[in-house]
Amino acid sequence: MKRITIDPITRLEGHGKIEIFLNDDGGVGNVYFQIPELRGFEQFCVGRQAEDLPVITSRICGVCPEAHLLAGVKALDDLFQVEPPPAAKKLRELFYSAFYVTDHTTHFYALGGPDFIVGPDAPASERNILGVVRKVGLDIGKQVIECRSRNHDIIRMLGGRGIHPTGALPGGWSKCIVEEERKTIEAAARKNIDFAQFSLKIFHDIVLGNKAYVDLILSDVYLHRTHSMGTVDAHNRVNFYDGKVRVVDTDGRELMKYPPRDYAAHIAERVEPWTYLKFPYLKAIGWKGFTDGNDSGVYAATPLTRLNVSDCMATPKAQEHFDEFYTTLGSKKVNGRYTPVHYRLATHWARLIELLTAAERMLELAMDPEITSPNVRTIPSGTIRKDGGIGSVEAPRGTLTHHYEADERGVITRVNLIVGTTNNYAAISMSLRKAAEKLIVKGQLIKEGLLNKIEMAFRLYDPCFSCATHALPGQMPLRVIVRDAAGREVETLVRD
């Protein structure tokens, strides 16, 4: 039996490892995707004051602290049984919208986009943001940097600090904004909308305008029919900050819709012997293995699935793209809503539609007369909820749930987090397996493009190993090792 290992070159950060085991016929037997274990998160949190948790948990990740901060503070609202004033909720969502714009922008131009803009078969050294600039022009590099900069300024203004903001407090927000600040935010939001539309145009021209790329998106390699999860507002529209978690099946029928508080009634976690990371699945269906379809408990929570669970978008410009997205990708309208799209590479397109709706929502909130209200805090005065506090948001990489339990003094006794990437662990494993199956035929390895085709399968999820493992990794170089039955290394493919 041949054993193929995709491994980082060195023991550098993050060392995720992909192992492919071939069966006797030379086909793909099993594919294991492992992330290294991090120890002691629960012990680190237990015994601390509950109000420290949002800031501590936001330290888990240098990239998406805003998501952890808000999920954490919503868990505290619940734990302390306090309702933030409307202006505080709006400030939180405004802050979060600015974060979404930077995060989705960065992913598209620096990480996901280069596969399409530079090309999936281009050398790895060119498949980066520099390659994008070479292809599209220097101006796009300037625009990406300006976009990040203006939104970082807003995050700093609202959150108190640029990195690891502290503005969120149980019961509200630490400060209100004045008219002058509101005007700055409004101007930034307008630029964000232009930029998001411009980004969608690039996607149209370069990706949708190229038959080879469209074929790749529609190819079987990156097709998975799993259930979709995402947060929706009262009208079943995409919302990143608040709402109910909705799950639709592979045909678009609603399976469940629940307040984040009830997550444990709907989501169970599967333990596999080969990894310490758990696989969440839908309790109502049960764990049926790493399989597609309505009978499987596997679901995904990504930009693509957030669109799939929504009946429509909450903002007008994004709605136009939403319609185009589903009609272009062959979806039909059933009972007034589009059937889900399951082409995983379409996640990149969905992410850009989310970028646009985040920008539009940011403008709506900046124009809201209540946004400058000085009433941004309800001081918690109730008792500590005995059954714990639960809060969730849609992190860019999937539904993020924080669950804190504390004693009557507010000292933490238990912590549970289900992060975006964890939701997708089963789906990522399945995507990797499918990519491997297409690239390994009768024991023969199609070396050309193997690394990148497999990487594309997990890059579309933009997995955050820091969050999944509660670690902080950096770049992850990969190595594919092919071993014969005796374990001898017969072939090595390297990408650094």
Added chain:
Amino acid sequence: MKTIVVGMGNPVLTDDGVGMEVARQVRQAGNSDSDAEVVELCAGGLRIMEAVAGYDRAILVDAMTTGNWVPGTVRRLRMEEARLTRNGSCIHDTGLVEALEIGRLAGVRVPDDVRIVGIEVEDATTFGETLTAAVAAAVPEAVACVLELMRAKGGDHDEHRRVLLQLRN
């Protein structure tokens, strides 16, 4: 010469916090001869480029988990060794060299002179706020190394330029 010292890492992941600890001690040891700014940063890639924008010289301090050296080893790294440190690159955007280059191309004034001080660590996979003994013992050497780099007049820009040239070709 306007200098910035960037202490990188995760302060709640045991030894991964060493870069920040060195930065804090450099700040305390700072004297009037130096106009260096000292900051802490939790994510690499484009975030570093944005942090060092506007400075003539940047000194990055970060943990390494290469396994090539004993824990507590302090190394001055060349630009092409940037990926040896834990937090210089960002898995969600780009490597350090690429990040500086995209900034430069886009008209951001990024330093010509970028130095990296890496400290090999023992444990960066357990939650904790205390450095292990070997790494704690290496902090004074790393601080001295950063202070020496800060005192150096002018910079050896050739190395960075050479790396960038390679990248462009």
